[in-house]
Amino acid sequence: MTPPDRAALPRRSSRTALPRRSSRTALRRRSSPAVSRRRYSPAALWRDLLRPWRTRRLLEVHLLVLVLLAAVAASALFLSCRQVQRNADALAAREAPAVQGLAATRLAALRADQEVHALVAGNLIGVAGSGETYRSQLSAADQGLSRIADRTDQDLGTVKGLLATYTNSLTLGASLYRDQPLMREQKLEEAHSLLTRDRVGLVPRLDALQRVQLRHAEATAAMGGVQRGVWWLAECALAALASALVSALFVLRDRCGRDWNAYLLAAFALTVLLAVVPLMTVSATEDGLTRAVGELRQITEVSRRSGPEPAAAQRRVTEQSEDVRQDTDDDAWADRVYRGTLAAGLLAVALPALGLGLRLDKDYWRRL
Numbered sequence: 001m002t003p004p005d006r007a008a009l010p011r012r013s014s015r016t017a018l019p020r021r022s023s024r025t026a027l028r029r030r031s032s033p034a035v036s037r038r039r040y041s042p043a044a045l046w047r048d049l050l051r052p053w054r055t056r057r058l059l060e061v062h063l064l065v066l067v068l069l070a071a072v073a074a075s076a077l078f079l080s081c082r083q084v085q086r087n088a089d090a091l092a093a094r095e096a097p098a099v100q101g102l103a104a105t106r107l108a109a110l111r112a113d114q115e116v117h118a119l120v121a122g123n124l125i126g127v128a129g130s131g132e133t134y135r136s137q138l139s140a141a142d143q144g145l146s147r148i149a150d151r152t153d154q155d156l157g158t159v160k161g162l163l164a165t166y167t168n169s170l171t172l173g174a175s176l177y178r179d180q181p182l183m184r185e186q187k188l189e190e191a192h193s194l195l196t197r198d199r200v201g202l203v204p205r206l207d208a209l210q211r212v213q214l215r216h217a218e219a220t221a222a223m224g225g226v227q228r229g230v231w232w233l234a235e236c237a238l239a240a241l242a243s244a245l246v247s248a249l250f251v252l253r254d255r256c257g258r259d260w261n262a263y264l265l266a267a268f269a270l271t272v273l274l275a276v277v278p279l280m281t282v283s284a285t286e287d288g289l290t291r292a293v294g295e296l297r298q299i300t301e302v303s304r305r306s307g308p309e310p311a312a313a314q315r316r317v318t319e320q321s322e323d324v325r326q327d328t329d330d331d332a333w334a335d336r337v338y339r340g341t342l343a344a345g346l347l348a349v350a351l352p353a354l355g356l357g358l359r360l361d362k363d364y365w366r367r368l
Contacts, residue, residue, distance in 0.1 A: 055251070055255045055256065056360070056363075056364045058251055058255070059248075059251065059252075059356055059359065059364075060360065062244060062247065062248040062251065062356060063352070063353065063356040063360065065244050066244050066245065066248065066267075066352035066356065067349060067352060067353050069237050069240050069241040069244060070241055070267075070345075070348045070349040070352060071349055072233070073234055073237035073238045073241055073271075073274070073345070073348065074274075074345025074346065074348055074349055075345075076230050076231070076233045076234035076237060077234040077238075077274060077278055077341055077345055078341065078342055078345055079230055080227060080230050080231045080234055080278075080282070081278055081281075081282065081337070081338045081341050082338065083227050083230075084223070084227075084282050084285055084286070084334070085285075085334060085335060085338050087220055087221060087223075087289065088285055088288075088289060088328065088334065090220050091217060091220050091221050091289060091292060091293075091328060092325075092328035092329070093151075094151045094152070095151075095213070095217035095220050095221075095296075096217060096292060096296060096324050096325075096328060097147070097148070097151050098151040098152045098213050098216075098217075099210065099213050099214055099217055099296045099299060099300060100296075100299060100317070100321045100324070101144045101145070101147055101148040101151070102144075102148060102206055102209050102210045102213060102303075103210065103299050103300060103302070103303035103317050104140065104141075104144045104303075104314070104317060105140075105141045105144040105145055105148070105163075105206060106203060106206040106207070106210070106303050106304075107303050107306055107310045107313050107314045107317065108137045108140040108141035108144065108314075109137070109138075109141045109163065109166065109195060109202055109203065109206075110195070110203065110306060110310045111133075111134075111137045111310040111311060111314065112134040112135075112137035112138045112141070112170060113134075113170065113191065113192060113195055114310060115133045115137065116131075116134050116170055116173065116174045116188065116191075117188070119131065119134070119174065120174075120184070120188065131174055131175065134170070134174065135171075138167045138170070138171075141163060141167075142163060142164075142167070145159065145160055145163060152209075152213060152216075154209055154212060154213065156209075158205065159202065159205050159206065159209065162194060162201070162202045162205065163202060165194055166191055166194040166195055166202055169187050169188075169190045169191035169194060170187075170188070170191040172187045173185075173186075173187030173188040173190075173191060174188075207304060210300050210303070210304075211300075214296060214297065214300050217293055217296050218293055221286075221289035221290065221292065221293045223286060231282070235275060235279070238271055238274055238275040239275070241271050241348070242268060242271045242272065242275075245264050245267055245268045245271065245352065246268070248261075248264055248352070248355075248356060249261060249264050249265070249268075252264075252359065256359070256363065261355045261356075261359065262355075263351045263352065263354050263355025263356075263358075264351070264352060264355040264356070266351050267347075267348060267351035267352045267355065270344055270347055270348050270351065271348060273344065274341065274344055274345065274348060277337065277340075277341075278337060278341050281334050281337040281338075282334075284334075285334050288327045288328065289327075289328075291327045292324045292327040292328055295320050295321075295323050295324045295327065296324060298320055299317050299320050299321065299324075302316050302317055302320070303317060
């Protein structure tokens, strides 16, 4: 049998090799690192995760999730900012003046006693104008208690009665019995006993009131566990809201071929601001309250350790009281941030609802 003619055999055309080359090239391209990175990119993974969902249902779920998260975040943020603002207002209007007033009353009573004994030691009783200092100190102590009465829930009746009795004994010893040394000495000793008697005197009772009032101030300035929990809830809800907004923008561009939604972009920017600005404001307010409470502790300690120089202690208390006022007044701008947070929270709820609601109405709901 003769071998077949080579011309009769079918030639292997070069066209048949092209597909193999192209298939190898395509396979090489598919297995390239860039394609692999695109396949396993966050966008591709999120696209694969959302693939079982229909577009309309997916947008409706995003709309519901966005509105719920925005409502939770805005409510928690509103409650947290409002509580911090109330704490700052309460410390500035009630707790700090009460602590300062008790310290001033204690020092005024001690200085009045010191001034009277200085007059007696210098034989200045009866000299014109010699008793103005102790009278002004007694008046300051009485006015201080009167101002404290509406700033504290503590019972000041006993202290007011002791101060009135002390004032009467001191005044009698310094003026009425100035020509009767024995009676004057007895009245001055009685006044000193009313002032310093252990546990029942005016000064020990004022010390007890100062301790209680300082604890009230510290509790008012501190952020409790529930308040911190609500704040963390607000921040977590804002983080979830930002993620949901990014997902909604991705779905609109990937599934619907739409450009960036202005409502959702504005809501995203507003979410970032809500997560940052109120947090910075609350942190600054807490620092101011902490400094104010530290100053109140120093005021209390200065009034307790006045020693033989109550006048110097009074000057220090006055200076530190001014520092407390400045620390509490510096937080007045937080009220404007609180009002801005309320308005921004309402917008954070409305903008996603408008953005996705209008798109759904235009593309899907009108066709039903």
